[in-house]
Amino acid sequence: MLPLLLLSLLWGGSLQEERGYWLQVQESVTVQACLGVHVPCSFSYPWSSWYSYGEPFIYWFREGDDIHRSDPVATDNPGRRVKPETQGRFHLLGDPRKKSCSLNIRHARMSDTGVYFFRVEGGDVEYSYTDKKLNLQVTAPTEKPDIHFLEALESGRPTKLTCRLSLVCDGGRVFSFSWAGDALGAMDPETLHSSVLTFTPRPQDHGTNLTCRVNLPGDQVTMERTIRLNVSYAPWNLSINLSFRNVTALKTLQNSSSLLISESQALQLLCVADSNPPAQLSWFGASPALNATRISSTKILELPGFGAAEREFTCRAQNPLGSQNTSLSLSVVWKPASLTGVVCGALAGAGAMALLSLCVCLVSFCIVKARRKQAARRPAGADGEDPVMGIVAWGSRQKPWPDGPPDQTSSPAEDAPPSGEQQELHYASLSFHGMKSREPLDQEATNITEYSEIKTS
CATH class of the missing domain: 2.60.40.10 (Immunoglobulins)
Structure with missing residues (x-):
């Protein structure tokens, strides 16, 4: 029993042909959206049925559709309507009496992609050729839009650009346009959905990309063209x-x-x-x-x-x-006062002045210290003499000191200057004649201070 079943399956196609049913069609067809394709097809039907019942009607159905409740995509039966989405685009060509079932497709859409089968109906015979089917593939168009310039792009001058597409689809659909690019960032988005674009290029727009996109409504197909802007501009x-x-x-x-x-x-x-x-x-x-x-x-x-x-x-x-x-x-600095020499000279001069000031301070300190030691060793009682510098300080006296001791009976009022009388200042000049340094004879001699003539004026 099993061998007979396998034999019938292997010879199924041949049995159909022996009965007079066969179909020749291209099983896989590819077409671009908006374009057309012609699918050759031929079929056979038993002659006895042709002769007895006349010419049958032929149909193309989409796989999965009910042949009794669904509309075909194409037929020569005037009593059957076709699918609205294929009406006017799918056409049967040739004469069924000549065994032709060829199909012509115009303005293909992406939604047309699918599998289709052929069917014959006439008299008491109804037959679907499901052993061979048409696999239709609709791809996106390879054509790209063109961008046309009415004039060369120049910075600061408004320019019109037009996006064009030579591809023509069925009149029921209208292409939609859009523009994109860095040069359009500041433009109103509403102005970017047209086939004509007007914009004013800038120097920084030179070398940037500008893209025009064309969309097919309902098919989700996008065709685009990208160009690199060549903007002329003055030096900056x-x-x-x-x-x-x-x-x-x-x-x-x-x-x-x-x-x-x-x-x-x-x-x-x-x-x-x-x-x-x-x-x-x-x-x-x-x-x-x-x-x-x-x-x-x-x-x-x-x-x-x-x-x-x-x-x-x-x-x-x-x-x-x-x-x-x-x-x-x-600004040029000449020799020898180059920029480096000026800096170095200034630093050296500042260092020398600082060293000189330090030396002066040390010498003054040594002199003051020696004078103070000398004053400490001299007997006390020398009025008017500076204990440090060893000089005579003159007061504002009007009369010179007397040779003898002062009168004890005199009152301080007599020595005071009269009221309103300005005190006189007396000055002295010191001159040292023939002063020579000599070695001290003993310890006491070091405490003896030598004086010279003092003149007052």
Whole structure:
């Protein structure tokens, strides 16, 4: 029993063909969305039925649909309606009397992807050819939209851009457009959903990406084109890179900077400008507005060293859209007072002054200390003599001292100056004649102070 069952399964297709039912169709077909495809197909039906009942009706159904309750995707039966989503797009071609079941598909949609089977109905015969089915695959379009410029992009000038797609889908669907890119960050999002875009480029937009996207409603298919913006703009962001003795760019200077250098210092000035198209760079000995002489037509200016002076150098960047200048003022320090020598000399001078002040303080301290020791050894009773410096201090007396002892009977009032009378100041000059240093004879001799003539005035 089992061998007979296996034999019937293996010969099932052949038995169908022997009975007069067979179908030839391409089992796998791929088409891009919005495009069309033609699927050749031929079939056979028993001749006896054809002759007895006339020409049958043919149908294409989607796999899984009920052949009695569901609408076919295509049929030649005028009494049956087709699915609304395939109406006008799926068409039967050829004459069934010539065994043709070919199917033509236009404006394919992503939703058309699926498996389909063929069916014949006529008289007392109804047959579905399920042994061979059509597998339809609809893919996203490979075509991309194009972005057209009405004019070249220039910084500060409004420009219109148009996104176009040559692909045509069925008239029931309308493409939706959208724009994206860093250059559009400040724009109103409502203006970014149109096939035409108007925006004003900036210098910083040069080299950024701009994308146009086209969506197919209902199919979740997106086609896009991305371009790199080429924005023309005048020179800006001008700067000078400075290097010492071929050392790479130790300092970047901008906006009329100044620098203090040595007269023997070798410099290299590199002018850098941001512009599109690239700017022509030139160097001048002063501001170009003053009709200064051009000293270089390259971006690098070599300064091997120059004499004592204050020099100004100006770099000018210029292209067809405009120009920009930046200057560098060099204050030159000449020899021998180079910048290093000035600092070292100032430090050395300050150190010498500090040492000299210390020496003076030490000498003064030694003198004062010696005087105080000498005054301590001298007998007391010397009025008017400074115990430290050994000099006579003169008071404001009107009369000189008498030779004899003072009168005990005199009152202090007699010595006092009259009321309202200003006291006189007496000065003395000291002169030491022929003073020679000598060695003391003994310990007592060291306490003897020598005096010389004192003149008063």
